[in-house]
Amino acid sequence: MALGLLVLLLFLAGAAAMVTRALPALLVLPVMGIAIASGAVLFTDAVSWPDVLGGVVSDGAVMLHQAMIVTFFGGTLSFVMQRSGVAESLVKQGAELVGADPLAVGIFGLLLVALLFTSLTGLGAVIMVSMIVLPMLATVGLSPAAGAGIVLFGMSLGGVVNPANWVLYVETLGVPTQQVQRFALILFAVVTLAGAAMVFVELLLGRLIRFTAKTVVVLGSFLAAVAGKRLVLLQSDPAGAAGASTPGPVLAWTRTLALAGFALLVGRELFSILRRASRWRHQQVRVRGAAYLIPIVPLAAILLFDVPILAAFVIGFAWAILVTARPGSMALTVQSLIEGGASVMPAIVLMLGIGILIAAVKGPAAWSAEHVGATWPVLAAIEPVLARLVPSSPWLYVLGFGLAAPLALYRGPLNVWGLGFGVATILTGSGNLPPAAVMALLLSVGQVQGICDPTNTANVWIANHQGIDVNAILFRTLPFVWIAVFLGLGVAAASFL
Numbered sequence: 001m002a003l004g005l006l007v008l009l010l011f012l013a014g015a016a017a018m019v020t021r022a023l024p025a026l027l028v029l030p031v032m033g034i035a036i037a038s039g040a041v042l043f044t045d046a047v048s049w050p051d052v053l054g055g056v057v058s059d060g061a062v063m064l065h066q067a068m069i070v071t072f073f074g075g076t077l078s079f080v081m082q083r084s085g086v087a088e089s090l091v092k093q094g095a096e097l098v099g100a101d102p103l104a105v106g107i108f109g110l111l112l113v114a115l116l117f118t119s120l121t122g123l124g125a126v127i128m129v130s131m132i133v134l135p136m137l138a139t140v141g142l143s144p145a146a147g148a149g150i151v152l153f154g155m156s157l158g159g160v161v162n163p164a165n166w167v168l169y170v171e172t173l174g175v176p177t178q179q180v181q182r183f184a185l186i187l188f189a190v191v192t193l194a195g196a197a198m199v200f201v202e203l204l205l206g207r208l209i210r211f212t213a214k215t216v217v218v219l220g221s222f223l224a225a226v227a228g229k230r231l232v233l234l235q236s237d238p239a240g241a242a243g244a245s246t247p248g249p250v251l252a253w254t255r256t257l258a259l260a261g262f263a264l265l266v267g268r269e270l271f272s273i274l275r276r277a278s279r280w281r282h283q284q285v286r287v288r289g290a291a292y293l294i295p296i297v298p299l300a301a302i303l304l305f306d307v308p309i310l311a312a313f314v315i316g317f318a319w320a321i322l323v324t325a326r327p328g329s330m331a332l333t334v335q336s337l338i339e340g341g342a343s344v345m346p347a348i349v350l351m352l353g354i355g356i357l358i359a360a361v362k363g364p365a366a367w368s369a370e371h372v373g374a375t376w377p378v379l380a381a382i383e384p385v386l387a388r389l390v391p392s393s394p395w396l397y398v399l400g401f402g403l404a405a406p407l408a409l410y411r412g413p414l415n416v417w418g419l420g421f422g423v424a425t426i427l428t429g430s431g432n433l434p435p436a437a438v439m440a441l442l443l444s445v446g447q448v449q450g451i452c453d454p455t456n457t458a459n460v461w462i463a464n465h466q467g468i469d470v471n472a473i474l475f476r477t478l479p480f481v482w483i484a485v486f487l488g489l490g491v492a493a494a495s496f497l
Contacts, residue, residue: 003043004381007361010035011419018411018418021455025411025418026346029353032422033060033360036378040360044377047367055364056356063355066310067167068348071121072341073313074164077320078120079340081294082128083332084324087116089287091132102140102208106150106199109133113154114192118162119295119316122343126155126458130465144466146202149451149477151462153195156450160188160443163302163309168351169442172358172421173428173435181303183440183495187488191447194484198477255304262297265290269322291323350417357422362429379429390432394493397433401441402486408449409474415453416446433497440492444485452478 014032017023023031037056040047081087094112116129130151137147159165166180269290298316301307307315321333363376375383391397401414408414413423424438433441453459454470463470 003039003377004384006039006043007036007378007382010039011413011422015411015413015419018415026349026353029350029419029422030061030356033057033353033356033358036357036360040377046371046374046377051364051367055366056359059364059366060356060359061352063359064168064171064351067164067171068351070164070167070310070313071344071347071351073310073317074119074121074162075342075344076336076340077294077298077313077317078122078125079336079343080317080320080324080332081116081119082125083336084291084320084326085287086291086294086320086324087120087125087128088132090116090292091129091136102142102203103199105137105140106142106146106203107196109137109150110154110157110192110195110199113151114157114161115295117155117158118299120158121164121347123457123461124343127461130462134462134465141206141208142202143206144468145472145476146199146206148459148462148466148468148473149198149202150195152451152459152473152477153191153198155458156447157188157191157195159450160184160191160447161299163298163312167309168416168421169439172354173424173439175435175439177309179436180439183436183443183492185303186491187440187443187447187484190487190491191481191484194480194487198480201480258300258304265293266319266322269325273322273325288323291320294320294323354421357419358425361422361425379426382426383429390427392432394497397437397441397493397497398486398489401445402482402489405445405448405482405485406478408445409453410455414442414445415449416442417449420446437492437496440488440496444488444492447481447484447488448478451481 010032014028017028018025033056034052037047037052041049041052091112094108113129113133117125120129133151134147137150138144142150161184166177166184169175169180170177269288272288294316297319298312301312301315302309317336321329324332361378363379367376368374391400404414406412408416408420411418413419420442424442427433427438427441428435449456452474454474459470459473463473
């Protein structure tokens, strides 16, 4: 009883410290983890200080090592795209192609930002993309708040299908990669439709709706992108079962064509490098068309060929270096490994704290191996309370967590970069919710945090750039995101409960 009360008080204190910004999550999470584990030592005889220092702190800190390495390579890939000019060129070329129709530009901006942020990370990438996309949206009459919402929707969409984020759910919750992948693709479609609805409503309120040939093309591409992801999803696992996928006929042909096309592109790029070798130092630096595939290559490798996520990012990084080859490429490669890795170091440090907190709540693997059949005292202390709080039916799951979605704001308890994974560990430890349902909960509710949260550095910078209050973005985007959360939870309840 005393240990359970201590855990509750520590979670409340941690949430309060982050909401009030008294302490950053980088410090709150590991301190909470150590404090919870220390409480287990003080209030029980089953846990010793070596268990805390060796199991919770040492092993917990490296628990998410795969996610850390994938995040590192994601940072290097993002750095190459930014420094080589690929991201900027992609936005400018696309803007020229779409024209000046407000609806076409709005939908295009949403999808383009989503594509870029399947690979881009960090505030630097946010600033670079925003400096190009936001003026483009403003020129067709979109308000500053609407433009900010489109960029933030796109960023969060890219994060949903960014494989680097999937690893966190695989490692922390033990959910099979295929289940995370399937739900992420479904949620991508749901949030994309919510973002498109926001664009349509904003243009409707501003009396900016008009349809042209380019509008039809952009809308058709938009629907094809959403349907295409669903098609790949169904072909890879028609029955919706977890585990290894069975390729359908469409996916088998898609794999063959994609592999052949990729091999031809690699051969062409290698031939181009050899052809340009004689005038290497004097050639004009330009972005080649194949470079626009950089954000797609890692995702395609995972979705089409079931390549492990880390290997897919290594392939993507190698492809990025190949298609951006120019004088100084070797220096860019080294610089991307150093500075690109440094740009994601805050996320990696946060993962250290998340690992320690999870180990403190769930119990270190070494302790479980030594005490076979026993329950980690922290879980045993909080299970009676959780049994009453965890939803007992699919309807309560959707309604309860849907209404609680704003708790992801202001570093609240459902914020995945705050206490979210700690809460998720407690929910899975209760045994009343399968890990896949908890994964879907975090991914769905995480959209509120990713798009609306006024404490995000991206939201603050974009609001300042647009000359609006950061809370204006919250109120403009939250209705659409909240609907998407309920829909995502509905799909999760039907799939996992």
